[in-house]
Amino acid sequence: MRAAVLREFGAPLTVGEVPDAEAGGGEVVVEVLATCVAPYAAEVFSGARRYPLVPPVVPGIGGVGRIVHAGPDATRLRAGDLVWCDVTVRSRDDALTPDITLQGWSSRGEGGARLARYLHDGSFAELMRVPTENVFALPDAAGRDPARWAALGTHVIAYGGLLAGALAAGETLLVSGATGNLGSCAVAVALAMGAGRVVAPGRNRAALRLLADRFGERVRPVALSGDEAADRAAMTAAAEGPIDMVIDLLPPSAPSAVARAAAMTVREYGRVVLMGGVGMLGGDDLALPYPWIMRNSVTVRGQWMYPRTANVGIIRLLAAGTLDLAPERVRSFGLDEVNDAIAYAAAHGGPFDRTALMPRAA
Structure with a gap:
């Protein structure tokens, strides 16, 4: 598969072939249709924000995609399902104070760093490996305009x-x-x-x-x-x-x-x-x-990030039209244009300005 890789802080991302994402137990593989490029992404990749990313890494903060493969412990998900991939990954061995990593983006503490070493890569790629509990069904409208729906990650x-x-x-x-x-x-x-x-x-x-x-x-x-x-x-x-x-x-x-x-x-x-x-x-x-x-x-x-249940709630608000994405200004880029997308996002970080990366776009 093709992906954009941060090889060192302060250098442009490079696009090329990397090994295909493969799911283990409790995971799914998702084809990434669109992912949001944060306005401050350039600050992360330059090292100015001091995020605990460890290059080389495929960055990215969740996204809209379709299931390619779901493991045997997934009873509702099917290949082809349209889903939202939540970036906030929690460890499964402590329900009271789980360690957290933002897949392909950041982490908290040593436990979060360990989790990040396992789920290292994010959504600036054609395929992404995601924990099963981090994917959420989306309405058909999201498939018709995935770049616009990628802003779900900010909302x-x-x-x-x-x-x-x-x-x-x-x-x-x-x-x-x-x-x-x-x-x-x-x-x-x-x-x-x-x-x-x-x-x-x-x-x-x-x-x-x-x-x-x-x-x-x-x-x-x-x-x-x-x-x-x-x-x-x-x-x-x-x-x-x-x-x-x-x-x-x-x-x-x-x-x-x-x-x-x-x-x-x-x-x-x-x-x-x-x-x-x-x-x-x-x-x-x-x-x-x-x-x-x-x-x-x-x-x-x-409050750092949000509980898992927030994903369901925000999707319902969007699906009902109570929260309207139509007025937002969206600019989309293909994977080969990733560095242009990062620069554009930095220059267009105002209210309701969205920059989307579409890894499968021609």
């Missing part, structure tokens, strides 16, 4: 964070990082889940207008000034009432003060979910005041 992250914060219908949510690629997904998913109002702060005024134009009065854009106190006041005023939940999806480049200003808008007994990259590359700590958290009974929770 499910935001959905996982909203589930972690127990977002309820009618509640007011503030999305810190709303003008980014992932944050804009959180806005869309929250509204699909029934949020009454979404406060969307950011510096990019064009992106704020895009959110307001797409979603109307339920989205309340706030242009940030950089003054922590003033920004907190502006976000609070935009909500026109209590903010029930804050989700932070800011990138590693964002200063902690921006995340703190957003978090501290939440109401008494409110919830704050941290999913972004603030502090991952250095900088100040978040430094939320102890008395504020305690006296206001605020729940602060970290």
Whole structure:
């Protein structure tokens, strides 16, 4: 099979023949129809993000595909089935605290690194080996436009964070990082889940207008000034009432003060979910005041990725049309154009911009 391989950090990916993916027990082989190229992929492959990838590796973060082979322990899956391949792989020997690897992308701790050594390669390839529990049936619509549906991998992250914060219908949510690629997904998913109002702060005024134009009065854009106190006041005023939940999806480049200003808008007994990259590359700590958290009974929770059940939920939202992918701007590339795709994704990382790699495309 053909695949794109990262042979060393800082070098372009190379495309060529590699051994075919073969499934062991509890695994399936999937023909990859489309996979999303993250806007920050160039930072990963350059080494700037310090991800624990070990070259040579076929990278990639899940995707849309068709089953080629399913093992004997799969009782529902059949060759030819259209499926979503979830990148978040968990070890099977500790249900309480399983080790996690993002197949072909990243991992957590020594246990995650061991898992990554076994499930080393991701979706920038014609075929991919995937644990059986990581594939989920897709509706026929996904097969008609797999490049568009490959964005499922971004939406499910935001959905996982909203589930972690127990977002309820009618509640007011503030999305810190709303003008980014992932944050804009959180806005869309929250509204699909029934949020009454979404406060969307950011510096990019064009992106704020895009959110307001797409979603109307339920989205309340706030242009940030950089003054922590003033920004907190502006976000609070935009909500026109209590903010029930804050989700932070800011990138590693964002200063902690921006995340703190957003978090501290939440109401008494409110919830704050941290999913972004603030502090991952250095900088100040978040430094939320102890008395504020305690006296206001605020729940602060970290969430990395999402539970397996989130895959089913986000697919249902998409299949029902409650979450609409049609307005998204999608650009597709063939496998031989992988480095062009990475560069394009880096330059088009705004709200609802998607870059897809289609390994079987001519």
